[in-house]
């Protein structure tokens with residue numbers, strides 16, 4: 001019986017809601033899911049693991065998401081912004097270490113106007129034309145997204161976090177809406193970005209039905225990248241008393257997502273490595289094929305604390321790169337120096 005459900009998901013890349021509920025709510029299928037997910041990732045991407053150099057350039061944010069350590073109401077957050085020169089120096093260091101994708105991530109910080117973002121993006125693009133520039137700077141207008149794209153950004157990460165209206169309203173203040181988040185994601189696709197969406201696993205109030213809505217939304221959006229990690233509490237948020245999401249459920253969802261979206265780029269997230277010492281390795285074994293080591297200056301890393309006890313905040317970029325390479329190789333995969341584009345259209 002269990003064999004049939006995993007086989008069906010592998011073959012049809014889909015299950016009914018009732019079947020998804022069954023597979024999400026039990027550990028009975030976990031071993032088969034892991035095996036099937038790894039097989040599918042190897043069929044599509046071999047043993048390759050892509051590295052993305054993460055540059056967390058501002059921890060200011062105008063939003064107040066209830067789960068986030070850098071939300072605007074957190075007076076304990078030690079705020080910082082990186083200059084264009086700081087960011088370029090991270091890229092220079094990253095390029096010499098073999099990175100061919102730079103991910104510029106930050107809170108929604110109005111200090112960085114569209115002109116400033118475009119200036120930074122176009123300079124990185126002209127200096128490193130063989131690299132992909134990914135932005136992860138939140139909800140913007142269609143026009144702003146278009147300007148960044150024309151300046152040279154080609155990928156955009158914007159997790160939807162939860163596709164369900166009611167659940168979204170429990171995690172965010174009233175001024176934020178899932179409609180706008182979805183509008184942003186479809187705008188980004190329309191403009192031509194490779195788009196990344198995704199959700200937290202085990203966030204407060206989350207039900208199995210919410211997770212199924214997330215999967216249905218991903219089916220509609222067909223994103224190139226799907227980022228998921230366990231929800232982890234931050235002590236200075238209204239959700240400080242809730243529980244962290246579980247490793248098991250996060251890995252189960254990773255494997256399910258790999259089987260539903262064989263083409264996708266899926267990171268083994270830092271959050272996975274934070275809830276378990278070998279969480280990222282387990283993520284790779286459950287279908288993930290991307291890791292995102294930190295290229296931010298060591299002095300600012302602890303300050304980008306979206307959640308408590310985040311790992312990899314003390315090492316230099318070269319140490320992070322070496323550490324991850326060892327972990328990836330030990331797990332049976334291979335880090336490649338490659339721009340690492342999605343293989344959607346070859347394999348769909």
Ligand code: SF4
Nearest residue numbers: 061063065068071107
């Ligand atoms: S989750 Fe993102 S948008 Fe929300 S407060 Fe944190 S940085 Fe800002």
